[in-house]
Amino acid sequence: MSSPKHALLAETLRDRIEHDVYEGGRIPSEATLADEFQVSRTTVRAALNALQNEGLLRSQSGVGYFVRRFQHFVYRPQDDFRRTKDIADVKSLTGAEDPDPDPFIKAAGARKAEYRFEVTMVPATGDVLRRLRVPEGEFVVLRKRWRLLDGVPYQLYDSYYPRDVVEGTEVMEPRDIPRGVYQVLAERGHAQVRALDEIWVRMPRQSEVDRLKILPGTPVAEHVITGFTAEDRPVRMARVVLPGDRNVITFERTHPDHESETQSD
Amino acid sequence: MSSPKHALLAETLRDRIEHDVYEGGRIPSEATLADEFQVSRTTVRAALNALQNEGLLRSQSGVGYFVRRFQHFVYRPQDDFRRTKDIADVKSLTGAEDPDPDPFIKAAGARKAEYRFEVTMVPATGDVLRRLRVPEGEFVVLRKRWRLLDGVPYQLYDSYYPRDVVEGTEVMEPRDIPRGVYQVLAERGHAQVRALDEIWVRMPRQSEVDRLKILPGTPVAEHVITGFTAEDRPVRMARVVLPGDRNVITFERTHPDHESETQSD
DNA sequence: CAGTGGTCTAGACCACATC
């Protein structure tokens, strides 16, 4: 009926962490805990390892274990749609000479927002192929974007476009598009009028751990946006990978009945 | 420059799993791997433990390690809004005598959907208090719901209502409301016309591990929905906890410019 | 019964951070 020692220890530590027992979020050393609970260091490590995987602690080699603190960024996928309309507002609000209207930068607030870009042509595979309804092996344009706040990576934002839709436009260049991508798509006769959002949750791959500089035990959300024209052709797919310790995804919506009511008024 | 043995072993195993090297998803025993890679059993366990925490493997005591397989449920928060309109459709489609129009049941398809309910009054605390804008300590109505598919818990769905809004209605009873909650709210003069969705990602608490029967290394999404009336009063807050290995959250939206275009047509 | 994973120990050596 009784739990193993490492589980009991983990339970005790979870409790202490929740009640802020440890000054400055600093957990006692492995040796100290082993001594206090009369168990081997290996058992202490098993407990601490579990807490790390739950995202409660982080360890720093040669220093110690610390309680993790979080600061979330509020990510609003709907803002991307609204971009072009807001350019004037941003200019008037910030007084910036050359305001960057990217919604990520607008939402950054006091934190320093930063980008990295990379544009390539890749053969469509897997879910990209399926979502963009492109023949196997056909090349699509991939815009890879890193979104950083105060030097910390907050999001990986990769967007895919069918080749014919964006070829010869500034979408092919690795820099921000002040007009907004939707403007460019519209000018080419592929205005995006509808989007489907899919969100799921998983543990990160090794490549994402490296790109996002996340600690072990940090889950990620994968957010895939597929954009459609009025003719229901998919013209854009974006895959956003968001570390769970740094992001909140938000949506706003109105009741469909209410919409029709107001329309029938 | 070289990685520790357990990391190299984990890397090798990740690769083998991805390339489906192991028949039937069955991983060799710890002893076998220790022998093959010439390391101690402890080192093998460190590698396998890491893969479990990444959600790639599950272990079964006394049996062995297996590759994990996933079957996702498509969760559409917007369906909840549409509920009352669809009752007739469900009846005509399924031919059921007493069709249950809950969107979760509709979306279950061939899988057997199941519920558990619990209704209580609790003092508002933390984010519930903040989101429902209720004075500290004031009691709110809590509807706790478990949503199961084929006996497996897929979602914890807890919804909170200000006491005055639902007192004396069937919302206080621990069973499904065929009319839909939105209908009840509307009849009480608190029609919900707008909702805010917030989604984030984290590792589960112990209580959630128990309630959802999830394996170690499974992250969860927390989805909080706050519903507002036309007067901007929050009348409903729901907290949905979704195990990452079983759910995809989806939204559909239309381009705001497009909406205004069609309205101005 | 044999084989599997789960628990636990004592002890060793290393790299790294801090003083």
Next chain:
DNA sequence: ATGTGGTCTAGACCACTGT
């Protein structure tokens, strides 16, 4: 130099699953 976490070993005993 000291203390910290990171790695790794060999070996022991247990509980559980399958035949």
